[in-house]
Amino acid sequence: MDKLKELANEINESKQWPNFSAGDTLTVTYKIKEGEKERLQSFQGTVIQKKGSGVTETFTIRKMSGGTGVERIFPIYSPMLENIVVNKEGSVRRARLFYLRERTGKSARIKEKKHFSKKKA
Amino acid sequence: MAGIIGKKIGMTSVFSADGKNSPCTIIEAGPCVVTQIKTQQTDGYESVQLGFEDKKEKNTSNAMMGHFAKAKTTPKRKIVEFKNFNEVSLGDSITVDQFAEGEFVDVVGTSKGKGFQGVVKRHGFGGVGQATHGQHNRMRAPGSIGAASYPARVFKGMKMGGRTGGDRVKSINLQVLKVIPEKNILIVKGSVPGSKGSYLIVEK
Numbered sequence: 001m002d003k004l005k006e007l008a009n010e011i012n013e014s015k016q017w018p019n020f021s022a023g024d025t026l027t028v029t030y031k032i033k034e035g036e037k038e039r040l041q042s043f044q045g046t047v048i049q050k051k052g053s054g055v056t057e058t059f060t061i062r063k064m065s066g067g068t069g070v071e072r073i074f075p076i077y078s079p080m081l082e083n084i085v086v087n088k089e090g091s092v093r094r095a096r097l098f099y100l101r102e103r104t105g106k107s108a109r110i111k112e113k114k115h116f117s118k119k120k121a
Numbered sequence: 122m123a124g125i126i127g128k129k130i131g132m133t134s135v136f137s138a139d140g141k142n143s144p145c146t147i148i149e150a151g152p153c154v155v156t157q158i159k160t161q162q163t164d165g166y167e168s169v170q171l172g173f174e175d176k177k178e179k180n181t182s183n184a185m186m187g188h189f190a191k192a193k194t195t196p197k198r199k200i201v202e203f204k205n206f207n208e209v210s211l212g213d214s215i216t217v218d219q220f221a222e223g224e225f226v227d228v229v230g231t232s233k234g235k236g237f238q239g240v241v242k243r244h245g246f247g248g249v250g251q252a253t254h255g256q257h258n259r260m261r262a263p264g265s266i267g268a269a270s271y272p273a274r275v276f277k278g279m280k281m282g283g284r285t286g287g288d289r290v291k292s293i294n295l296q297v298l299k300v301i302p303e304k305n306i307l308i309v310k311g312s313v314p315g316s317k318g319s320y321l322i323v324e325k
Contacts, residue, residue, distance in 0.1 A: 003130055008134075054133070
């Protein structure tokens with residue numbers, strides 16, 4: 001099993017992405033091919049799940065686009081990913097935020113994670 | 122057919138430069154040793170016998186020890202004959218170097234044993250396809266297996282339930298995605314028969 005993981009990592013080039021988890025708001029920039037030309041497109045939304053491990057790991061981003069929910073799944077190892085920026089860290093109580101699909105507007109908000117600095121004694 | 126003996130490590134996926142994700146199988150293939158060369162004069166046909174993976178001397182019979190001593194190698198666990206090898210001599214080492222990326226190969230293995238299975242899994246029967254209208258427990262039943270007083274028997278070879286899997290299966294035309302000679306690794310596109318760690322024959 002370990003040999004499999006080791007080799008899988010060896011045959012796929014990985015880039016360094018920032019740590020993020022479900023509830024975070026990301027901006028993902030990725031390459032798009034139109035015939036011969038290649039251009040960049042970005043997608044901003046909330047991470048609603050991270051799935052799989054190693055080379056097959058993917059994450060799903062959901063955003064509201066003109067009143068309709070749009071979800072996109074990105075493989076983390078995909079060479080088409082250009083950049084990932086974490087805009088906001090969300091504080092959520094579960095790993096898969098499928099409940100967001102039934103909600104819109106105010107109820108679909110996610111609390112922002114607060115980082116408290118330790119008081120010096 | 123020239124080829125090599127290997128072991129299945131497992132499946133994963135590989136991304137191509139243009140972003141396509143394809144399923145692939147990692148095979149640890151070789152290094153194999155030529156243990157015997159059969160010729161028209163001595164054996165009545167031409168072939169090359171390869172051995173793969175060391176085994177302990179205490180688990181090897183004296184007869185086999187003598188066979189391996191002729192090729193001046195250590196005892197090998199898996200021995201397979203191949204046709205159409207050109208210019209090899211006894212004791213030669215065969216590695217994954219003979220394969221090139223993009224080439225198509227056939228992979229032979231023993232499929233996973235599935236035990237006693239019904240006709241739907243074993244022969245691809247459709248099943249009844251209807252849960253209501255008087256179907257009680259016949260959803261996956263085979264249906265009729267023949268007529269009545271004539272021929273008054275079931276024909277030989279009638280497709281019925283039984284032991285499934287554990288057969289020799291050949292997957293043909295698998296593309297070689299990558300060869301890593303330093304680690305004796307061969308990566309082919311798609312799946313190959315058998316479980317992880319089972320022996321495979323990769324044919325050119």
